[in-house]
Amino acid sequence: MQQAMIIVNPSSGQEEALEHVRQVVQLLRDTGYEITVKETAKERDATQFCITACMECYDLVVSIGGDGTLHETINGLLDQDHRPRLGVVPLGTVNDFARALQIPLNPKEAIRTLTSSRLRTVDIGRLNNQLFANVVAAGSIAEALSCVSSKDKTQFGAFAYLKEGIKEIANQSAHPMVIRYDGLTWEGDSPLFLAALTNSVGGFETLVPDASVDDGLLHCFIIKDLNIFKTITVSMSLLWGNLKNHKDVIHFTTTHVTVSSPDSVMTNVDGEEGPSLPIELSVLPSFIQVIVPEEE
Numbered sequence: 001m002q003q004a005m006i007i008v009n010p011s012s013g014q015e016e017a018l019e020h021v022r023q024v025v026q027l028l029r030d031t032g033y034e035i036t037v038k039e040t041a042k043e044r045d046a047t048q049f050c051i052t053a054c055m056e057c058y059d060l061v062v063s064i065g066g067d068g069t070l071h072e073t074i075n076g077l078l079d080q081d082h083r084p085r086l087g088v089v090p091l092g093t094v095n096d097f098a099r100a101l102q103i104p105l106n107p108k109e110a111i112r113t114l115t116s117s118r119l120r121t122v123d124i125g126r127l128n129n130q131l132f133a134n135v136v137a138a139g140s141i142a143e144a145l146s147c148v149s150s151k152d153k154t155q156f157g158a159f160a161y162l163k164e165g166i167k168e169i170a171n172q173s174a175h176p177m178v179i180r181y182d183g184l185t186w187e188g189d190s191p192l193f194l195a196a197l198t199n200s201v202g203g204f205e206t207l208v209p210d211a212s213v214d215d216g217l218l219h220c221f222i223i224k225d226l227n228i229f230k231t232i233t234v235s236m237s238l239l240w241g242n243l244k245n246h247k248d249v250i251h252f253t254t255t256h257v258t259v260s261s262p263d264s265v266m267t268n269v270d271g272e273e274g275p276s277l278p279i280e281l282s283v284l285p286s287f288i289q290v291i292v293p294e295e296e
């Protein structure tokens, strides 16, 4: 019999997570899985549970929660020989990973998708000694994004991030950064360096429209030091899906990049606060298999 582990953050999804778990258990049991349910109580629990699933050769891990729970779950796959398939039931406010894979954002529909026979092979990123599923941002805007409240995210969606980002640029708080990739070095003041694996970043599917989950690439952006007027034009470019062509934005794709600064600069990793610079990023191509909806 195949074994599935359900990792659930009971505090996500307006406290309805446990009701969704009951449906997932029923569905997967009917499909012939033996089920283990693990509820997270604190940071890193999801990582520990996923490590157990790898060591005990589970066939499937289902992450029920927001992008934070998903991020912690995939971190259990680091340096493991056996990596279970992944199912996702998105209960967060942004759900970038589900968006990028066209997994329904409605939890009930996402649960039905778990019986799909279609798997998608997906790249994962490595940041120093941890993994990420979607995006790493560094700089003063990244710091501001970590402070976006759940209330604002629920109320304004992706625009809550835009609001904080614009406010931060208006504060003119760029940091000196040194960014090295493919034998090249960029040095200058920047309020934001961003590396995305997927086309959905902070709920914006227009930021990196051409990124795909299996292209083996980090899609990187360096925003140059901006004044208020340029901030508006950069924001418009983001919304229109052509940020990479803006003259105050440097865009490149790579498989390996390092970012450092003489200042103390924080990062944001998959929407949660990350380590401070320096960071080294790389791609782990075709790292996991994720259950996605059947093709129409």
Ligand SMILES: Nc1ncnc2c1ncn2[C@@H]1O[C@H](COP(=O)(O)OP(=O)(O)OP(=O)(O)O)[C@@H](O)[C@H]1O
Residues within 6 Å of the ligand: 009, 010, 011, 012, 013, 040, 041, 042, 043, 044, 064, 065, 066, 067, 068, 069, 070, 072, 091, 092, 093, 094, 095, 150, 153, 271, 272
């Ligand atoms: N039982 C728990 N109670 C409170 N927090 C928890 C619990 N279990 C895990 N956490 C922490 O909550 C963090 C955020 O969880 P998650 O992203 O799933 O939910 P969310 O905040 O609803 O989503 P979003 O960030 O998209 O709004 C996780 O990174 C984890 O460290």
